[in-house]
């Protein structure tokens with residue numbers, strides 16, 4: 092080998108080294124921002140879709156009461172498999188499948204939904220559950236089954252079966268329009284999530300919280316809300332006590348007495364250019380939703396969620412189901428039960444109708460949220476006063492919101 096050939100080989104070798112070095116450097120550089128972007132996205136609540144099908148095991152990491160009366164308890168939940176959790180939209184809920192064991196009787200399966208009450212984190216969810224007391228009249232009825240079970244039997248270390256976050260009641264993040272959150276009692280839970288999310292992601296957005304509660308004993312998240320209002324000048328708190336205790340002080344404890352109603356909203360907001368989110372007792376929602384529409388708030392700016400059966404609808408919405416209600420009676424055939432019944436429009440939905448005639452149908456939330464009352468539609472058409480919280484597959488119908496529009500047969 093001549094000296095010049097050797098020199099040529101050395102130059103080629105060095106050149107190759109430089110090329111490999113540059114290529115390696117470029118690869119590293121190009122992979123670094125990608126990782127950072129992924130991290131940023133995680134922080135911005137845009138984690139890849141990690142939702143799961145069916146129910147997943149969660150362990151209760153801790154529980155804490157949120158009110159002085161100890162009727163509202165938060166449960167912090169971590170997945171048993173330790174894998175990251177999907178983000179959720181502020182306002183969505185979890186579905187729980189509970190197996191309630193009663194002495195001397197077969198275990199009873201219950202499906203219940205609970206709103207996420209904190210902003211999303213990759214490793215933990217939080218729900219806050221109010222103990223549903225037995226009604227005063229008639230005497231002797233049992234207290235709420237699922238909520239009592241949570242309060243009395245679910246402790247740190249307990250395992251629960253939970254469906255992935257879902258629901259269509261969530262804060263619209265595509266706009267800066269000021270938000271009005273109206274919560275009655277335990278309806279505060281989705282609002283807590285919206286408030287936290289908004290403080291983190293849209294700190295410039297004005298948020299009014301109208302929180303109606305009996306008095307300081309049931310005033311959940313009292314200290315947390317006060318602290319949030321101090322830290323967040325854009326948050327305007329309007330706490331409304333309906334039955335203040337003698338020691339409750341207007342000013343430090345609450346701002347208004349009475350109920351959250353249109354008079355108060357008009358006085359404090361002055362104009363309708365807000366996005367309204369309402370969650371509370373049926374009576375409050377059935378009054379406020381039409382009142383807001385009558386005040387001139389656009390239907391698209393009124394969002395509401397019922398925590399149980401409620402027939403709230405926007406006044407201008409005459410649905411197909413309502414429109415056809417007068418044309419009863421309609422024949423409804425329950426295929427598996429072998430019964431054909433006549434729908435006369437007395438019940439407000441097919442679930443109530445089936446139960447009133449002794450036909451057992453699986454159910455949970457009774458408000459179109461959990462999906463337990465989904466049934467196959469053999470033939471016919473079912474109409475809805477409002478859309479369910481999820482998309483129904485073709486050929487399926489939802490009994491707790493549905494009404495027959497013509498003769499139909501169900502696989503139930």
Ligand SMILES: Cc1cc2nc3c(=O)[nH]c(=O)nc-3n(C[C@H](O)[C@H](O)[C@H](O)COP(=O)(O)OP(=O)(O)OC[C@H]3O[C@@H](n4cnc5c(N)ncnc54)[C@H](O)[C@@H]3O)c2cc1C
Pocket residue numbers: 184203204205206207218219220221222223224225226232233234235236237238239258277280281396397398399456458460
């Ligand atoms: C989307 C969604 C989100 C929700 N989020 C929350 C939340 O964040 N926090 C929360 O606490 N709840 C929430 N709920 C409500 C929750 O799912 C349950 O409905 C609630 O906990 C009551 O369930 P329960 O099993 O304890 O009561 P149930 O056993 O269903 O009883 C309900 C009430 O009826 C009474 N009752 C029992 N038997 C009778 C009878 N024969 N006649 C008349 N009354 C009777 C009970 O005493 C009780 O007061 C949500 C619901 C939905 C749909």
Ligand code: FES
Pocket residue numbers: 453454455456457458459460461462463464465489490491492
């Ligand atoms: S009972 Fe929950 S969707 Fe019908």
